[in-house]
Amino acid sequence: MTVKVLNPNVSFSLFTASKQVQFIQTLKRIRFSGHLILTSPDNQKWLFFLCQGHLMYATGGTHPVRRWLRNVAAHSPHLKADRLAIQRDLAGFNQADCKTSWQYYLLSLWAKQQKITDEQVTHLIQSVITEVLFDIAHAKQTTYQIKQDNTLSTELPVIDVEEAIAEANQLWQAWHHDLVADYSPNLAPVIRQPKALEARTSEAVYHLLSKLLDGKHTLRDVAVQMKRDVLQVTRSLLPYIRWGLVELICIPDLPSPVKQESSENPPATTQSTQPLIACVDDSPLVCNTMEKLLNASGYRSLVIDDGLRAIALLIARKPDLIFLDLVMPNTNGYEICAKLRKLQAFQNTPIVILTGKDGIVDRVRAKLVGASDFLNKPIDAGIVLNVISKHLKQTVVNH
Template structure:
C-alpha cells in the first residue's frame, strides 16, 4: 500500500539541492530495498528503511525515542504509552534479527491487535520521516552507506520519496524564512527569569508557560501538547527568548525500551572489499546513479561516459568488474567487449552488458564476444549488487 498525497508547491532551495536528498531520490529511481545509513561528522546516525524505492520508516538522530512517542501521541491518542505496555508488546522482539527497528515492529503489533488504524500509521510514519529529513538538512555534512536487503516487506503503508521530500522541504523553507532559523526544534525551552516573565504576561499565560516550559520537553514536544505547529509555538516564544526570560537548552533522549539497540551497529557491507567497478555508458544519468550506488555499497567506482575513451581508461585502471552499455555513439558494447577479451589483463574480468533491449539475438551476440552477463535497463539496485556479488565471488574462486 502506498500513501498518496498532494505534493505541495515547493521552490528550489538548499534543502532539495542537498546531496542527502538527491541520494534518496536516486534510491527511489533504482528501486532499492534495504537500509540507507547517514552519519554526521559528530557521529550521529539516521537510518532509512526502503522497499522498492519507497520509504518504510526512518529513525535515529538526537531523539529517536522522544520523536517516536511524540508522534504516536499526536496521531493515535487512543493508545496508552506507559513503559510497561510498550515493554509487554515488545516481548519476544530481538533487535539482532529484526530487519527494521523496534518502533516499526510495534506499529505492526498494534495494527494486528487493531489498536491503531492504517490511516493513523500512514500519518505517523509520514510525520516521523518529515522530522528526520528536516533534522538531517540542519546537519552540515553526512556520509552515506547502504545495506541491501531484498527481503524487506511492506506490512504497513509506505511513503513516496518525492512526497516526503516535498513535505520536509515545505517545513524547512517555512522555518528558515522565519525569524526562528537559528534555533533547532529539538531544543527544550526553560524559564530562567520567572518573576520578569510573570510581570510581562497575564496570569493565565504565565501559568500555562510555567507548566509547559519546564526544560524537560523540546519545542516539538510542547507543540504537540498545545496541539499547535512547532513553528507557531517557537515564534510565540521568540520575544521571551530574546529578552533572556526563556532559554533553549539541549536535553537527552528518553530511555530506550530496547537497550541492546544502543550498541547495535549496521552490519559490515562490501566496503571492506574495495573492489573497483567500472561503468561505461553514454548516459550521464546511468553513470551518476551507478557511481552513487557503488560508492554507498563500499565499492570504488570508475564511470566512463565516452565509449571511444573506454578501452584506454579501463587498461589504465584495470577494474575488477565492468558494466558496459550496449548502444553508444561511434561504438558499441560488442566492439569494446571483443577488444577487451583479446587483452591478457581482461580475459577473465567479468563484463556485464547493459541494455534497454531484451532480445535473444542480443544475448547470444553478447555471449559470442565474451560477455559474462546481461542486465536490462532501467537498472535495479538489488539486481546490480547481486550481479556484482555473484561475479566477484566467481572471480575469487577461479583465482
C-alpha cells in the same frame, strides 16, 4: 567524455543542493530496497528504510525515542504507549532478525491487532519522516551511504520520497525564514527567572508556562502537549528567550526499550580497499544512475561515456568488474568485450553486458565473446548489486 572516480561518502546540503534531490529520484527510479544512512559532521546518524524506492520508515538522530512517543501521542492518543506497555509488546521482538526497527515492528503489531488504523499509521509515519528530514536539513551537511536489502517488505503504507521531501522543505523554509531560525526544535525550554517571568505575564499564562517549561520536554514535545504548531510555540516563547527569562537547553533522549539498532551504525568504508566498478555506456542517464548507486553502496566508481576511449581507460585503471553497454556509437559491447578478453589482465575480470534488448541471439553472442553476465535495462538496483556481489565472490574463489 566523462570519467569519474568517486568517494563512497559524498557530502551534500539536504534542501539546497540539487544533487540531493537527484539522488533521491535515482533511488526511486531504480526501485531501490534497503537502507539509506545519512551522517552529519558531528556523527549524528539518520536511517531510512526503503522498499522499491518508497519510504517505509525513518529513525535516528538526536531523539528517536522521544520522536516516536511524541508522534504516537499526537496521532494515536488512544494507545497506551508508556515504557512498560512498549516493553510488553516488544516481548517477541528480536533485533537480530528484524530488517527495520522496533518502532516499525510496533506499528506493524498494532496494525495487525487493529489497535491503529491505516490512516493513523500513514499520518504517524509521515510525521516522523518529516521531522527526520527537517533535522537533517538543520544539520546542513551530511554524507550518505546505502545498504541494499531486497528482503525488506512493506507491511504498512509507504510514503512517496519526493512528497516527503517537499513537505519537509516547506516546513524548513518557514522555520528558516522566521525569527526562530537559530534554534532547534529539539531544544528544551526551561524557566531561568521565574519572578521576572511572573511579573511580565498574566497569572494564567505564568501557570501554564510553569507547567510546560520544566526543562524536560523539547519544543516539539511542548507543541504536542499544547496541540499547536512547533513554529508557533517557539515564536511565542521568543521574547522570553531574548529577555533571558527562558533558556533553551539540550536534553538527552529517553531510554530505548531495546538495545541500539546496529544498522544505525554501519561499518565505515575505506575508499582505497573497496572494489572499483566500471560502467561503459553512452547514455548520461545510465552513467549517472550507476554512478550514484555504486558510490552510495561503498564501491569506487569509474564511468565512461565514450566507447572508443574505453579500452585505454580500463587498461589504465584495471577495474574489478565492468558493466558494458551493448550498443554505442562507433563501437559495441561485443567488440570491446572481445578485445578485453584477449588481454591477460582482463581474462578473469567479470564483464556484464547491459542492453535494452532481451533476445536469445544477443545473449548467446555475449557468451561467445566472453561476457560473464547479461542484464536488461532499465537498471534495477537490487539486481545490479546482486550481480556485483555474485561475481566479486566468484573472482575471490577463483583466485
